[in-house]
Amino acid sequence: MRAYARKALTPFAVAGVAGLAFAPQLALADDVAADAASEVSGVQVEGHAALKPTSPKYTSQLLDTPRNVTVVPRVIIEQTAATSLADILQTSPGITFGAGEGGQPLADRPFIRGQASANNIFVDGVRDSGGQVREVFNLEQVEVIKGPDSAYNGRGSGGGSINLTTKRPRLDEAVSISAAAGTDGYMRGTIDANYPIGDTSAIRVNLMGSQGDAPGRDAVDFDRWGAAIAAGVGIGTDTRITASYYHLTANNLPDYGVPLFTKLPGVPRTKSGVLNVSSNAFYGLKARDYQKSEADIATLIAEHDINDAITFRNVFRYSKTLNDYLVTNPGDGGAAQFVAGEWWMKRGTKSRWNPTTTVANVTDFYGKFTTGGVEHSYDVGLELSRETNRNASYVIYTTAGAACPAGFTNNSTAAGVGDCTRVFAPTPSDPWQGVINRPDASVNYTKTVGIYAFDTISFGDKWLLNLGIRHDEYSMHGIDVSSVTSALGVITGATLTPREGDWQFTNYQVGLVYKPTPNGSIYASYGTSSTPPTISGGDQNTTGAGSGNLANVLLDPEEVTSAEVGVKWAFFRERLSTSAALFHMKRENAQILVDTGIYAQVGEAMVQGLEIGVTGRVTPAWMVFGGYTYMDSELVRGAFNGVNQGQALANTPEHTFSLFSTYNLTDALSLGGGAYYVSDSFGGNQGGAGGGANRVVAPAYWRFDAYVAYRIAENLDLQLNVKNVGDKEYIARTNGQHHADYGPGRQAILTLNVRF
Numbered sequence: 001m002r003a004y005a006r007k008a009l010t011p012f013a014v015a016g017v018a019g020l021a022f023a024p025q026l027a028l029a030d031d032v033a034a035d036a037a038s039e040v041s042g043v044q045v046e047g048h049a050a051l052k053p054t055s056p057k058y059t060s061q062l063l064d065t066p067r068n069v070t071v072v073p074r075v076i077i078e079q080t081a082a083t084s085l086a087d088i089l090q091t092s093p094g095i096t097f098g099a100g101e102g103g104q105p106l107a108d109r110p111f112i113r114g115q116a117s118a119n120n121i122f123v124d125g126v127r128d129s130g131g132q133v134r135e136v137f138n139l140e141q142v143e144v145i146k147g148p149d150s151a152y153n154g155r156g157s158g159g160g161s162i163n164l165t166t167k168r169p170r171l172d173e174a175v176s177i178s179a180a181a182g183t184d185g186y187m188r189g190t191i192d193a194n195y196p197i198g199d200t201s202a203i204r205v206n207l208m209g210s211q212g213d214a215p216g217r218d219a220v221d222f223d224r225w226g227a228a229i230a231a232g233v234g235i236g237t238d239t240r241i242t243a244s245y246y247h248l249t250a251n252n253l254p255d256y257g258v259p260l261f262t263k264l265p266g267v268p269r270t271k272s273g274v275l276n277v278s279s280n281a282f283y284g285l286k287a288r289d290y291q292k293s294e295a296d297i298a299t300l301i302a303e304h305d306i307n308d309a310i311t312f313r314n315v316f317r318y319s320k321t322l323n324d325y326l327v328t329n330p331g332d333g334g335a336a337q338f339v340a341g342e343w344w345m346k347r348g349t350k351s352r353w354n355p356t357t358t359v360a361n362v363t364d365f366y367g368k369f370t371t372g373g374v375e376h377s378y379d380v381g382l383e384l385s386r387e388t389n390r391n392a393s394y395v396i397y398t399t400a401g402a403a404c405p406a407g408f409t410n411n412s413t414a415a416g417v418g419d420c421t422r423v424f425a426p427t428p429s430d431p432w433q434g435v436i437n438r439p440d441a442s443v444n445y446t447k448t449v450g451i452y453a454f455d456t457i458s459f460g461d462k463w464l465l466n467l468g469i470r471h472d473e474y475s476m477h478g479i480d481v482s483s484v485t486s487a488l489g490v491i492t493g494a495t496l497t498p499r500e501g502d503w504q505f506t507n508y509q510v511g512l513v514y515k516p517t518p519n520g521s522i523y524a525s526y527g528t529s530s531t532p533p534t535i536s537g538g539d540q541n542t543t544g545a546g547s548g549n550l551a552n553v554l555l556d557p558e559e560v561t562s563a564e565v566g567v568k569w570a571f572f573r574e575r576l577s578t579s580a581a582l583f584h585m586k587r588e589n590a591q592i593l594v595d596t597g598i599y600a601q602v603g604e605a606m607v608q609g610l611e612i613g614v615t616g617r618v619t620p621a622w623m624v625f626g627g628y629t630y631m632d633s634e635l636v637r638g639a640f641n642g643v644n645q646g647q648a649l650a651n652t653p654e655h656t657f658s659l660f661s662t663y664n665l666t667d668a669l670s671l672g673g674g675a676y677y678v679s680d681s682f683g684g685n686q687g688g689a690g691g692g693a694n695r696v697v698a699p700a701y702w703r704f705d706a707y708v709a710y711r712i713a714e715n716l717d718l719q720l721n722v723k724n725v726g727d728k729e730y731i732a733r734t735n736g737q738h739h740a741d742y743g744p745g746r747q748a749i750l751t752l753n754v755r756f
Contacts, residue, residue, distance in 0.1 A: 053143045055125045056366035059377040059456040066511025066523035072142040081721040085134045093656040094629030099735040107131035114607045114652035115159025122163040130321035130356030137208035138228040147562045148529030150507035151468040154450045158529035158560025169202035169232035175756040182749035186212035201233045216745025218282040219428040224250035238305040246297040254291040254327040257741035273696035274740040279729045283330035287432040291325035309369040317360045326351040331738030339407045343423035351394040360385035375458040383450040392441035402430035444478035466511035475502035501554040505530040519570040529560040559589045576616040584608040593639040604636040626659030655679040674705040683734030701730035719751040
């Protein structure tokens with residue numbers, strides 16, 4: 001029996017699937033009894049039509065979809081005062097975030113069921129390429145599908161994918177203005193204005209500006225603004241067209257947290273492996289470090305109802321994004337040195353210039369028809385895309401800065417100059433002067449042609465068969481720039497390595513649903529996914545160049561398979577929706593080191609577990625949204641040295657729990673909050689200093705948020721959020737070899753909402 005069978009799921013877990021069933025996958029209440037309570041401090045809790053994926057690939061309602069699909073509605077985004085993708089996804093257990101370092105960019109890096117999923121983020125069903133730090137001001141909802149989803153979305157990591165659904169024009173006139181202020185210099189303003197133009201056309205404008213400091217972190221701050229405009233014609237008719245444009249500019253002082261114990265030779269290791277320094281210690285340089293993130297996305301969506309059985313939908317997208325940063329990595333400047341009675345360290349740097357351009361077109365034909373007494377709900381489609389991804393690291397040379405103390409050795413710059421700081425009292429305001437040059441960038445061109453088909457076949461009222469298949473032709477070619485030579489910041493040469501490859505892969509899913517009652521379903525499903533080697537890095541597409549034989553060889557796609565059984569149930573006239581699922585996922589053909597400098601595709605990893613959650617209203621006044629995930633993970637076969645084999649996977653905690661809940665004490669006053677738990681989580685599966693018995697861990701933690709809202713008038717309300725009420729110091733993520741990132745400290749935010 002294989003190693004991963006050693007941990008069996010408990011009988012209680014199995015009973016949970018068969019009975020209790022809690023998962024945020026269905027609709028909020030829409031029955032008449034709840035109408036009077038459908039507003040929480042002026043924020044409309046929309047009916048269940050708002051809580052379903054927008055893609056026609058979902059050919060049945062979520063109650064009858066044999067997959068774990070979580071929809072985070074706008075009301076949760078607003079009530080939790082979320083401003084980033086990380087804020088939103090904390091409400092969906094089983095998702096963690098990884099830290100940036102080296103090939104992993106400083107950008108959104110979600111892990112779903114233990115699999116890196118930064119390459120699996122979509123906007124309105126189209127892949128959102130390029131490393132980014134995403135905003136939420138223009139989002140209607142966020143949809144998370146867990147498990148292998150290549151049948152839905154083509155190439156992927158196998159853990160799942162995230163789709164961001166943007167706001168679209170409507171035929172009702174509405175204007176919402178929010179102004180927020182908080183501790184740590186927080187300020188934010190948003191405008192959401194929708195205006196009908198005639199009987200079937202409308203325009204919608206969303207604006208955002210925000211700035212502030214990172215709670216609990218010295219010097220770290222952000223400043224961003226965004227705008228989105230969408231125009232729709234033919235709304236409510238057989239032919240509908242929506243054109244939209246989105247822009248975001250974000251300027252941040254980036255943060256790579258605190259170093260690990262490995263950077264102080266001879267100092268005893270802490271239990272977690274994170275250096276015992278103040279949680280607000282910041283090792284970066286305000287005079288040098290920066291991160292600029294930009295996004296410009298233009299989208300055209302056309303829909304036409306051909307007849308009662310066929311609807312045509314086409315989405316065209318042109319987007320340009322930029323992830324541009326220079327950040328101090330406290331664990332990458334070499335070992336600290338004990339000089340003149342103090343520990344000193346040299347500041348290391350990581351940098352990236354990564355513009356990405358995407359042109360994509362997705363065409364669907366979908367609808368319903370009945371033949372021979374069997375009902376079909378189907379979708380067939382074609383995806384075409386071309387992505388251009390450039391990637392360069394800056395060449396940085398310090399001419400004047402914080403001097404290293406006399407006696408500090410291995411200083412790579414002129415004597416007395418070297419970007420040094422005290423380990424236990426870093427000074428981010430140190431001066432810096434120098435040269436920052438960008439060499440030629442590696443460039444990667446990828447093309448995707450994907451054709452897919454889905455069908456939900458209904459055999460009467462009790463049984464449904466869900467089928468999906470997709471075939472992809474995926475190719476890349478580009479040039480990798482490496483071995484840059486420089487002196488005094490002047491670039492004198494580089495090594496250019498042409499690379500190209502193409503792959504064909506077919507993935508499928510099959511699910512069987514049994515409906516004992518109209519408001520419940522029991523299901524079993526099986527699905528596959530393919531991960532080409534050129535998307536295994538932190539960017540959406542990299543040239544894939546690596547060490548050893550990978551400098552000249554592109555391996556085949558990794559393969560992921562997953563089996564899932566679950567139950568979904570709606571209670572109280574569908575006010576409360578619940579679900580639970582058991583899953584077993586296996587990654588095979590994984591790239592691992594089999595000998596010195598030699599990589600081969602013989603690795604294997606496993607994740608199995610239980611997901612439970614709940615969405616909706618227990619009573620007309622009591623709203624809940626959250627869940628629990630248990631993940632038992634194992635690196636079944638790893639590197640040839642055997643150090644990491646049998647370890648739990650990085651960024652895959654056994655237990656995660658989240659619950660956000662509000663209660664309407666009166667028609668005007670609502671109270672609530674959130675509780676979040678994450679168990680121990682390892683930072684990597686390395687050998688050597690970062691692996692084996694020395695693995696770095698983010699310790700388990702509980703964090704609590706508070707919420708109160710008061711309606712002053714029919715169109716005016718106040719909302720107070722206190723995040724991390726107990727000011728808990730916790731490690732949000734670790735790199736595993738270089739640094740660990742602390743989560744935000746306590747922060748209070750007061751928001752005034754006005755609606756017209």
